[in-house]
Each structure stands twice: as structure tokens, then as C-alpha cells.
Amino acid sequence: MEHEEFDYCFYFEDGKPDAYRYCVAFEEGHAIYHRFTIEDYEEFGFRKGGNDMKISRVWAVYFSPTGNVKEVTNLIAKKLSEELSVPLEQWNFTLPDNRKSAKAFEKEDLVVFGTPVYAGRVPNKILPWVQQGFTGDHTPMVPVVVFGNRNFDDALMELKQELEKNGFLAAAGAAVASSHVFSDKIAPGRPDASDRAEILTFAGKAAQKIAETDILHTGLQVAGNDPIGAYYTPLGTDGKPAKFLKAKPITEISKCNGCGRCSEVCPMGSVDGEDVSQVTGICIKCQACIKSCPNGAKYFADEAFLSHVRMLEEHYTDRAENRFFTL
Numbered sequence: 001m002e003h004e005e006f007d008y009c010f011y012f013e014d015g016k017p018d019a020y021r022y023c024v025a026f027e028e029g030h031a032i033y034h035r036f037t038i039e040d041y042e043e044f045g046f047r048k049g050g051n052d053m054k055i056s057r058v059w060a061v062y063f064s065p066t067g068n069v070k071e072v073t074n075l076i077a078k079k080l081s082e083e084l085s086v087p088l089e090q091w092n093f094t095l096p097d098n099r100k101s102a103k104a105f106e107k108e109d110l111v112v113f114g115t116p117v118y119a120g121r122v123p124n125k126i127l128p129w130v131q132q133g134f135t136g137d138h139t140p141m142v143p144v145v146v147f148g149n150r151n152f153d154d155a156l157m158e159l160k161q162e163l164e165k166n167g168f169l170a171a172a173g174a175a176v177a178s179s180h181v182f183s184d185k186i187a188p189g190r191p192d193a194s195d196r197a198e199i200l201t202f203a204g205k206a207a208q209k210i211a212e213t214d215i216l217h218t219g220l221q222v223a224g225n226d227p228i229g230a231y232y233t234p235l236g237t238d239g240k241p242a243k244f245l246k247a248k249p250i251t252e253i254s255k256c257n258g259c260g261r262c263s264e265v266c267p268m269g270s271v272d273g274e275d276v277s278q279v280t281g282i283c284i285k286c287q288a289c290i291k292s293c294p295n296g297a298k299y300f301a302d303e304a305f306l307s308h309v310r311m312l313e314e315h316y317t318d319r320a321e322n323r324f325f326t327l
């Protein structure tokens with residue numbers, strides 16, 4: 001078998017460092033292992049040391065209605081691309097137009113995959129797209145979740161598991177705290193300079209590990225329940241569940257100049273472009289329309305939603321820690 005036909009190679013230390021190398025070829029879903037003496041292996045022209053997993057491109061792939069996930073995912077992906085000396089590409093699947101056809105990644109891609117945390121999980125309306133919209137081919141990835149200073153609960157575990165079902169292999173992972181999109185009083189300005197420094201240190205370490213480690217046989221551990229737990233139940237100031245599933249943004253007509261920006265940024269395509277006061281489809285409360293309105297004409301008036309926001313402001317203003325995971 002010619003060495004180009006192998007998917008990747010590695011070696012076991014097990015008391016005899018470098019005694020043998022193993023190369024793997026995937027055929028019809030089965031891994032076929034070939035063992036080489038180090039002499040034969042060198043003859044094949046493999047690189048000495050490391051894992052022989054070649055990365056030729058880094059991708060920043062993200063869903064980010066109000067920009068925090070975009071910023072964090074790009075920061076990690078850019079640092080990885082610099083450290084590994086390969087080009088950086090982006091795939092932003094926030095808008096419905098970019099969720100029309102599935103995207104296939106190759107073995108030599110390294111995909112930094114970012115989503116926000118909604119109710120302690122991957123946003124439930126986006127989960128089907130995470131499950132169906134991306135395929136890997138033993139493609140290394142870095143799952144990243146960004147949360148609004150309360151908790152990321154099982155979101156990172158869920159994102160990792162879902163992508164691993166579709167041919168990706170987690171090489172590192174991160175849960176990064178940000179300002180909460182519901183309130184300017186919760187973690188304002190985050191990610192800040194200190195977060196960015198932590199993120200860059202993590203990405204540098206991840207690049208080194210990716211270059212050195214046999215990803216397929218190591219298995220990344222991340223925080224979260226396995227199996228994944230229930231969605232977090234938002235509470236109101238009275239400590240009872242705050243039910244605002246049906247809440248939709250309201251438009252203050254006197255302030256609206258009909259520019260249509262809110263309709264353009266809605267990730268669900270739910271704001272009518274002709275009459276922006278009409279929310280014709282699902283609202284995921286992402287706040288993209290509210291944050292993007294140049295005239296401050298959009299707001300939520302739902303009492304249960306506002307009570308939840310006040311509860312968050314009362315209980316979740318202490319600085320949450322970022323969490324980073326490497327092999």
C-alpha cells in the first residue's frame with residue numbers, strides 16, 4: 001500500500017518509543033491498521049515525531065446573532081491559522097441564506113465551530129442545522145460556546161457530541177463568558193482584554209497539541225453532563241419559571257424609519273421586510289433586531305421575559321470564569 005493511501009499515522013510509546021509506527025486507512029467505515037518498523041516507515045518518507053495529521057486550512061464557522069460568538073470564534077481561528085501557518089476561512093451560518101446547503105469539510109481542515117449558549121445548551125432551533133448542515137471526514141475541530149455570564153451548562157458537551165457524530169474529532173474546546181445579550185448590566189464589555197489574552201494562550205496551546213498529538217486516539221474531555229441534561233428553565237424574580245416562549249419584539253412605530261435592517265439580521269427570517277412591525281415566524285429572543293436598530297425602535301414588553309432579565313441582573317453579575325480544554 002502506498003503511503004498516500006493512509007488516512008493518518010501515529011506511534012505508541014508503550015515502553016519502546018518509536019519501535020513501530022501504525023498507519024490507518026479507513027475503508028467502508030472500518031479502520032485498517034498497518035504496522036511499520038521505524039526503518040520502513042522512514043523509507044516511506046513520513047515526518048519523524050508528531051502525528052502526521054496535516055492541517056492545510058483553518059475555518060471559523062459560527063452562528064452569532066449579536067456578534068459575541070463571531071468575535072471569539074474568529075480570535076481562536078486566527079491564532080490557530082497563524083500558529084499552524086495556514087490560511088483562514090470563514091463560514092457564518094447565522095442567516096437563513098447560509099443554511100440552505102450542507103457544508104462538507106475535509107481531513108486537512110481544522111474547524112473552529114462556535115455557537116452561543118441558549119438555556120444551557122446549543123440553541124434548540126439551530127441544533128437541527130448543527131446536526132445536518134456539516135460533515136467532516138475525520139476532521140479536527142475546536143467546539144466553542146459563548147455564554148452570557150450565567151453558565152454554559154451542557155452546551156459545550158452537546159456541541160462536541162453532535163459534531164463528532166458527523167465525522168469531526170474534537171482537538172480542543174472552549175466555553176467563553178461574554179456580555180449577556182439580554183442586559184447591558186451583565187458582564188458588560190466582555191470578552192475584554194483579559195479574556196482575549198486567555199483565549200490567545202488557549203489557542204496557542206491548542207495549536208501545539210494539534211501538531212503533536214494523535215487526535216483520533218486521545219479523546220478530548222470537556223465539561224458538561226453525558227448524557228446531556230435538560231434545558232435550563234429561565235426563572236423570574238419570584239424564583240418561578242418565567243414563560244416567555246411566545247414573546248416577540250415590539251416596534252415603536254414613531255421611532256421606526258422602515259430601513260429594514262431588523263428584517264435583514266433576523267436569523268429566523270421572521271421579521272417582515274415590508275412591514276417590520278410584523279414578526280411572522282419564530283422568535284428565538286436573540287436580540288439581533290433590537291441591537292441592530294439604528295433608532296432604538298425595537299423592544300420586548302413581555303412581563304415574564306423582563307422578570308427573567310431582572311432576575312439575571314440580580315444574581316449573575318459576578319465575573320464568570322472561562323473554561324478551556326486541550327488534549
Ligand SMILES: Cc1cc2nc3c(=O)[nH]c(=O)nc-3n(C[C@H](O)[C@H](O)[C@H](O)COP(=O)(O)O)c2cc1C
Pocket residue numbers: 063064065066067068069070116117118119120121146147148149150151152178179180181182232284285286287
Ligand atoms: C434565548 C437566549 C438564552 C440564553 N441562555 C443563556 C444561558 O443559559 N446561559 C448564559 O450564560 N447565557 C445565555 N444567553 C446569553 C448568550 O449566550 C450570550 O449573550 C451570547 O454572547 C450571545 O451570542 P451572540 O452575541 O453571538 O449572539 C442566552 C441568550 C439568549 C438570546
